[in-house]
Amino acid sequence: MKLQDKVALITGGASGIGAETARLFVSEGAKVVLVDLNEEKGKAFEAELKALNAEALFVKANITSEEDVAASFRQAIEAFGKVDIVFNNAGIGRVQPSHELEYAEWRHTVNVDLDGVFLVAREAIREMLKAGGGTIVNTASMYGWVGSPGSAAYNAAKGGVVNLTRSLALEYAEQNIRINALCPGFIDTPIIPEESKQALSAATPMKRLGKAEEMAKAVLFLASDDSSFMTGNSLIVDGGYTAQ
Numbered sequence: 001m002k003l004q005d006k007v008a009l010i011t012g013g014a015s016g017i018g019a020e021t022a023r024l025f026v027s028e029g030a031k032v033v034l035v036d037l038n039e040e041k042g043k044a045f046e047a048e049l050k051a052l053n054a055e056a057l058f059v060k061a062n063i064t065s066e067e068d069v070a071a072s073f074r075q076a077i078e079a080f081g082k083v084d085i086v087f088n089n090a091g092i093g094r095v096q097p098s099h100e101l102e103y104a105e106w107r108h109t110v111n112v113d114l115d116g117v118f119l120v121a122r123e124a125i126r127e128m129l130k131a132g133g134g135t136i137v138n139t140a141s142m143y144g145w146v147g148s149p150g151s152a153a154y155n156a157a158k159g160g161v162v163n164l165t166r167s168l169a170l171e172y173a174e175q176n177i178r179i180n181a182l183c184p185g186f187i188d189t190p191i192i193p194e195e196s197k198q199a200l201s202a203a204t205p206m207k208r209l210g211k212a213e214e215m216a217k218a219v220l221f222l223a224s225d226d227s228s229f230m231t232g233n234s235l236i237v238d239g240g241y242t243a244q
Ligand SMILES: NC(=O)c1ccc[n+]([C@@H]2O[C@H](COP(=O)([O-])OP(=O)(O)OC[C@H]3O[C@@H](n4cnc5c(N)ncnc54)[C@H](O)[C@@H]3O)[C@@H](O)[C@H]2O)c1
Pocket: 011, 012, 013, 014, 015, 016, 017, 018, 035, 036, 037, 038, 061, 062, 063, 064, 089, 090, 091, 092, 093, 112, 116, 139, 140, 141, 142, 183, 184, 185, 186, 187, 188, 189, 190, 191, 192
């Protein structure tokens, strides 16, 4: 088992990529803390994992709140004594023409997808400095590397996450904290509207959407000792999209 006795805090852990990663992590021996705004889904998933004899804790938190983020790490440490791995993954996305995008909507997207990622990473680094090390995986996107029409705020935030990852990785490389990013292509989760799925599959060289389980395997690689000489990297897992 690759994560025996490790404690992993996963934001956006109630759904999609975060939930599938939690499922894979517990199968590799980890205890998981699911941090999410969605209490209903989070509690149901916590119960599902516990029914499989996994050690899991759901914490309701908004990653844009400094207090919520600090409280979720406190609760993780109260429950399991430490945090070895942080999958900094919660995010939102919406497609809208930029000339119609209200400033408040821009701020909201950047607030969750970039500021929230920073707040979680900062708290993770504080704990990992005390503990003597750890690993962080930020979820960016292939849209941290290439552009697309109608998602200016999301794409700007995800590009920010890619360079935030490099910058934090350099800052803490000597403190035994590895920080990498996952850059998914189009993945079949609730964030993708049903009516878009066919077009997004067609736009992908492999002619299908990715599965959350396929992202989880890449996150396991980045979070575990299998990637022990990697930091500051952004791993693109996109069915070939950005190779075009
Ligand atoms: N699915 C894709 O095609 C795709 C592609 C590239 C990147 N991503 C990224 O992957 C990550 C996970 O997305 P997903 O596809 O699993 O979608 P999802 O909607 O299934 O999961 C996202 C989770 O984040 C939670 N969340 C949203 N805002 C939050 C906040 N402020 N505080 C706490 N929790 C919050 C939601 O409640 C939800 O449970 C996101 O960062 C997303 O941008 C997804």
